[in-house]
Amino acid sequence: MDASLVRFLLRPVMILVGTVDPAARPEIGRGVGSLVLPKAGRIDVLVSRWQWPATIANVERAGRAAATFSRPADYETYQIKGRATLRAAGAPEAETARAYCRDTLAALMELGMAHDLVAHWQSTRDLVVVSLSVDEVFSQTPGPLAGQRIGGAT
Amino acid sequence: MIRLADLDDCFEGVIPSVVATCGADGLPNISYLSHVNRVDDDHIALSNQFFGKTAANLRRNPCAxxxxxxxxxxAQVRVEAIFVRSETEGALFDRVAAQLAASSAQVGMEATMQLRAVDVFRVxxxxATPTQAPVPPADPDARPDLPALADAVAAIDSAPDLGGACEAxxxxxxxxxxxxxAMILMRDHPRDVLMTVLSRGYETGGAGAEVPFGIGAIGIAAATRQVIRVGDLGRVRRLNAAIEASSEQEARSRRIRLPGLGGALSHMAVPLCSGGALAGVLFVEARRRLAFGRAQEAAAMILARLLAAAMRASEQSPAPAAEPPLPATVTGDGGRILRVRHYGYDDSIFIDDAYIIKGVAGRILAFLIGSHLAEGRDVFSNREIRLAASLRLPGYRDNLETRLILLRRRLEEKSAPIRLVSxxxxxxxxxxDGRPELVEETPGEGPA
Incomplete structure (x- = not known):
């Protein structure tokens, strides 16, 4: 995780979490905030188990996940893949999720999105932490370099 | 139970969809999608611009x-789907490619967003994804009313002439x-250019304004013969919407500014096609998001086909026998001199230093004024204009009726002292409104 990627991840970016079930069927969930831990080589992504139960079940079973971070204004996007563990979210994580929802709502409203639309993507009910090791980092910004690996620990 | 047919607003490309796949290593891959299209009741198609990890994964494990x-x-809908096939040509590919080109041009990404393939999935x-969002008020049925469509079709079909059909x-x-x-643009044979004929709801009429093929929603609709819909223009406004037209600019550039609706959030460009030939484009704009959905597109295609057929029929119907020429009627101040200059190199016409029109329409106007001066009459049959056009107006191709509507409207919009009436x-x-004096300017000379 280089410094520019860390800076990018700290901004209000849209977060998706990808997982796979035992039958190799993929699943999609959304994150509502993250805690970037560059020294530990991890990123903790906050996810509503109530809204995305299959995603959380897959993390528990498979222990692996992918997450994308995308800036809505210009589509700059990165995907991080690695091993994933699960833990319950406490008060600090809930506060992080609240701040994330507020900041991304502001960023999306600046792009002309209505508040009621964004509310569908921002559940914080039954919040859990998907702790993802940054094993591989890929650029996914639309263009010829999309899909290229740009970093990671392994 | 949710059906694909109920999800039209998911296929407008306004908010990116997401696709997840599984790699050979068992790792998930997740990616945004610019466009998802409904193919039929059981199939959807995803645009594939980059042949990235998603495409590679699907060839090993078709689950998505x-x-x-x-x-x-x-609101979000989770779709469980199986990859069926990839298409690199055909009607579906062409439709998705045109839509992608139009929406990418809106955000300046047309270079990166070239469609490589359309991936078809069986659903x-x-x-429905659980949500904590407030339940929105029930959406009123926004589909066009069928009886009203029948009335509109009857009005276009029974119009006394092509001008009436365009107005209807x-x-x-x-x-x-x-x-x-809304505006109607005609194809200006033999150039790949469209010209505005009639419009509604704009501050300026814009008759004679040009759009090259391939530029913007109108130009892409003409070049690809596909309906182009954009449901959320967002912050990207059409550049010409805010800029006012000025007569000085017009006279200098010999270009008429295309009208634009300030604050437009939706637009749709519908090719006017009949019998495989492109006659022009119908363009509509609205200040609401997602104003033109699939149902509006279908209704617009019916109207467009009918109007295109009327345009074609007007070129083929035998004109009535020419009536005996009527005596000239000079209205207004008979003594006032109207300075008409005709520049042969581009057939532009200026009346009293105001730019009027160029091209074939300019040539027709010069012919009418020249004939009036030579023969002292002011009534002309479309048939003789057509005949003169083919004999004496080199480069002339067709669309005479539409060109006359355009010329007539342009003279009205300029409040010119020379006008055309039925x-x-x-x-x-x-x-x-005076005595014309036609000056044929030699090539190379510009307007004073």
Whole structure:
């Protein structure tokens, strides 16, 4: 995780979490905030188990996940893949999720999105932490370099 | 149970959808999608611009999960799907490519967003994602009313002439499709250029304004013969919307500014095609997001086909026998001199230093004024203009009726002292507020 990627991840970016079930069927969930831990080589992504139960079940079973971070204004996007563990979210994580929802709502409203639309993507009910090791980092910004690996620990 | 047919607002490309796949290593891959299209009741198609990890994964494991987002409400639908095939040509590919080109041009990404393939999926299940968002008020049925469409079709079909058919089409665009502004553009043979003929709801009429093929929604619709819909223009406004037209600019550039609706959030460009030939484009705009959905597109295609057929028929119907020429009627101040200059190199016409029009329409106007001066009459049959056009107006191809409507409207919009009015079926009258003086400028000279 280089410094520019860390800076990018700290901004209000849209977060998706990808997982796979035992039958190799993929699943999609959304994150509502993250805690970037560059020294530990991890990123903790906050996810509503109530809204995305299959995603959380897959993390528990498979222990692996992918997450994308995308800036809505210009589509700059990165995907991080690695091993994933699960833990319950406490008060600090809930506060992080609240701040994330507020900041991304502001960023999306600046792009002309209505508040009621964004509310569908921002559940914080039954919040859990998907702790993802940054094993591989890929650029996914639309263009010829999309899909290229740009970093990671392994 | 959710059906694909109920999810039109998920296929507008307003809010990116998401696709997840599984790699050979068992790792998930997740990616945003610019466009998801409904193919039929059981299939959807994803645009594939980059042949990235998603495409590679699907060739090993065809299972995919797609998250669709309703562009109107934000609601999310989880789609379980199986990759079936990839298409690199054909009707579906062409439709998706044109739509992608138009929406990418809006955000300046047309270079990166070249369509490589359309990936077709069979849908196994559709499931609404749980949400904490407030339940939106029930959406009123926004589909165009079928009886009203039948009335509009009858009005276009029974119009006494092509001008009436164009006006009836604009009536329908505004009332039936819910547009805040609309215009009809004609193809200017033999150039790949469209010219505005008639419009509604704009501050300036813009008759004679040009759009090259391939530029913007109108130009892409003409070049690809596909309907182009954009449901959320967002912050990207059409550049010409805010800029006012000025006569000085017009005279200098010999270019008429294309009208634009300020604050437009939706637009749709519908090719006017009949018998495989492109006659022009119907363009509608609205200040609402997602104003033109699939149902509006279908209604617009019916109107467009009918109008295109009327344009074609007007070129083929035998003109009535020419009536005996009527005596010249000079209206207004008979003594005032109207300085008409005709520049042969581009057939531009200036009346009293105001730029009027160029090209074939300019040539026709010069012919009418020249004939008036030589023969002292002011009524002309479309048939003789057509005949003169083919004999004496080199480069002339067709669309005479539409060109005359355009020329007539342009003279009205300029409040020119020379105008065209209908003189009964198949005839037009030259109305002059003075005595014209036609000066044929030699090539290379510019306007004073």
């Amino acid at each position: 999960t797609i998250l669709l987002v309703d562009g109107r409400t934000g 196994l299940s559709l499931q 089409s604009l009536d329908a665009a505004m009332a039936l499709l819910g547009a805040d502004a 003189a009964g079926r198949g005839q037009i009258r030259l109305v002059l």
